[in-house]
Amino acid sequence: MRRRESAPAVAITALLALCAAVVAFPRLGERTGPYGEPAGIRTTLVDGGDLLGVSVTFFVDHLSAVMLLLAAGVGLLVQIYSVAYLAGDARYRAYTTIIQLFLVAMATVVVADNLWMLLVGWEVMGLCSYLLISHHWELGPARAGAVKAFLLTRIGDLGLLVAIFAIGQTFGTYEISEVLSAMASPDAPDGLTWIGLLLVLAVVGKSAQFPLHTWLADAMPGPTPISALIHAATMVAAGVFLVARLYPVLAASAVTMTVLAVIACVTMLLAAMFALTSHDLKRVLAWSTVSQLAYMFAALSVGGYDAGIDHLLSHGAFKALLFLAAGSVAHAVGSTALAELGGLRAVMPWTFATATIGFAALAGVVPTVGFFSKDAVIEAAWHGIGHDAPVAPVVAALVLVVGLVTAVVTVAYAFRTWWKVFFAADPAAAARLAEARSATGRSYEAPPLMVGPLVVLAAASILLSLAMPLHPLTGLVTTVLVAAAGWFTWQTMAAGRDPADLLGPARRAFDRELAMDVAYDRAGTAARGAGDVVVATDRDILGFYPRATAWVAVTLSKGFTKAQSGNAQTYVTVLAVGALLLAGLVVVR
């Protein structure tokens, strides 16, 4: 372990986390909800002027505080974890620097009052995730995944760009707090549907929602701790944050919220099915992130503002835990393919125990934080049917049904994955594992620097429950559902069958993730084809006029060359003809 490089990296990250904590803690108490006069501290550092409107202004409220603490906490744990995980990596220093930039960018997003400043942080995060996903840039999948992540999120970023134009035009300001004030005043502008839809496009890209969801799973070739950072605390969480930050603007339009709800429903179930049929531990977790983010959007779309934020926080804790646990599995086994795992319960007790808490939270088992926050989402949908939600009751009902179905599927895939990783389902894999273990004679369990963050996050995944509300009735319903689904999955697995096979012939389609990538590949091919046409046009058609000019010039000069034959008789003849012509002209006039 190279302490000389790792110590400053961790120290700087700790300092960033400390700053975040200092800014965030005083604001934690004031939970005010999305509507009304913005309650937060506004600071202006640089005023950008009227024309440009790019100011450096900060707006820190309860929401910023929660996001800051989440990002700083997970970021610090990831940095500590990486000291051991990436020990001996040649590019460790670049890696840690980019993580720090990543955290600064996320902090910029959550504390910015000026929308341009927010956009800077927003896209710098895109850059950082590009760089981190392609950390192993010798590998083809890492390069491809990074490019895909950047381009698909950039589609969303352009939506945000135009949304900011529209906000500036509608509200006459680029300051979030002033926009929120305007929304709280009686004469709030209307006709916000387009702004809302553009913002939805932005978060669909950033948070990998349908139909731009494919990048997140392809981002898996990056180092595993990075996945924890991207999936739990930064990048994808920024999408949820943006919806929460500008909630009144989005909620003003039922169309926007309905679109958001439908996208969330489609994504939620689709991603859960992908997770169920996946063959790779990290890919399962990636799809589960997409699915859980959809829960947050679903909650926000039916008016469950607090539920959405709570689930973001809770998911941040347990997903970071799961990814870091997956990292320690990958560290030990050298692979995350489910077929090569199994029986790790005995050899990796700490990882097993903490990952179990993580999977339980993902499935929504009492008393983990996932149970409480997921119930809050379900409760919000239930509440939205009867009460004054931003969407029609039927949409809220859809969210409720899809949310419950997805909860069942989530239990199935969480159990399936947990079982396949930690219990010896496959005797061949167990034998291979035992052989490898006796050959190297080393322990499988991760080093303390990796186990430490796991334990902290496991504790958080339980203790955060204390901060969550309890909804006894929905809690009872979901617990029954979870128990039934869990028991059923267990029976299936114990009988030696893969629950994914229950899908029957549909499984093959889900295995290919519904071939959604084909559309993007086609777009790429089309662009390259169009590029060929443009190059050919430049060469063969537009190139015509320089060639034509050259031809004219050459022909003319040949003509003049002939004229200058040096023959005095020709000259005199031409002269005489000319004189005659001139004389003729004069006479005619």
Next chain:
Amino acid sequence: MNGLVVALVVPALTAVLLGGLRGMVTDRVAARAGVAASVVSGVFILAAWLLHDGGGYAAEIDAVWVRVLGLHFHLGMDGISFPLLLMTTVLSALVCWALVDDPPAGDNATPALVALIMVVLSAALGVFASLDLLLFFVFFELALIPMWFVIARWGDPHDPVGRRVAATRFLLYTVIGSAFMLVGFVTVWALSGTLQIPELAARSEVLDGGWALFAAAMIAVGLAVKTPIWPFHLWLPDAHAKAPTVGSVLLAAVFLKLGTYGLLRVLVSVLPGPARDLAPWLGALGVIGIVLAALACLRQSDLKRLIAYSSVGHMGFVVLGIATLTEIGVAAAVFASVAHGVVTGLLFFNAGSLKRRFGSAEMAVLGRGLYARMPALAVVLAFAAFASLGLPGLAGFWGEMMALRSAYESAVDSGAGLVPAVATVLLVAALVGVLLTSAYFLRLLRCTLQGVPTPHDADVDLVGSERGIAAVLVVAVLLLGLAPGLVVGVVEPSIPAILGSAR
């Protein structure tokens, strides 16, 4: 003492001295003299700007030169020209600095090359500072000839025929374009009886009607070749690809700006009425340029050609901003021009470093895994690529953003130049262009910087002046990217001088 005159005379004198004494001056001394002259020019420009008490033009000088023609030696700078003037001196200093470690081929050739660069510098400063149409034209042409020599004599050493063809094509395109522009200027003079730009811009009764439109169209064609606007861009990929590094940098950073600056100064401000008629055409061609250049870039295999084509796209944003005839559009044009100079300068310096090492800028020759083979160069290249694709927080973004915003504002709220329907189409097409721009730069990074390293004997990381130049430009990119208000604040008060009667 007039700061602008000094700024013009110092490089001109340097050129004369170096040209005259070229047998006696060594390479290094010549290159350093070029750096010094550029810096002195820049300092005088900066001082003249800072000492200016606001209002009117800074360092204005107006002397009758040829009474019969109404030609005045009329110089001055405002917020539109000052950023470009300063950027020109900075880039010229860096170009000369690059020659310290990388002298051109030939026995003691640096003095001659630096002399030519100094002529270009002086002429370019003259263009940006001219407040007389004919003087503008004279400087505009003056910058051209030395560039021909730079490309034809010191261009790609592996392709003597190709570089001469490229140089000649560049010269012919621009000269023919300038001929159109001269016709336009003469028409303006015939219509109004004056060549003085401030006087023309301040006319209460704008020039309008058929002849004015004719004049505007002529001027627009001339500037469209220089900028370049699609479909007049064909000279550019060849000229950039065959020019030596100094030539590519000067072409991209300075020459193209002569065109965009001209669009503002001698088209929009002088002929506001006809400019409004031409605006939709300009805007459409600009956006066509953005999209088509990006598509062409997807298929380029030569790094220098790729950067050259990307310039067409970036200039498309500038033209789009100008075509909207909005305040934010003018600010976009100036900001994007400056940012493009810095960012594309950095890209070309990098491409030049690679070409010097490998003898070619073909991606296949460069090989893969440059991150491992030359870390500093690779990181700078990646940085410049992200700046060029418009990552917020770096220089390239704000110009693009303001241009798009000007299109958006015209789409929502009928702007002066574009009707909403046209502006909407242009905005959407330009956004597609932004996405394609990201795609081709990522492809470039993927094909050269990443991948399994293919070591080569010529693998040497940035050395000597290359490091210094990269550092200066990286700082400039960050400064423009993090504090865009610096430039926009300078530009903003002068926008009425351009749009004064157009709105």
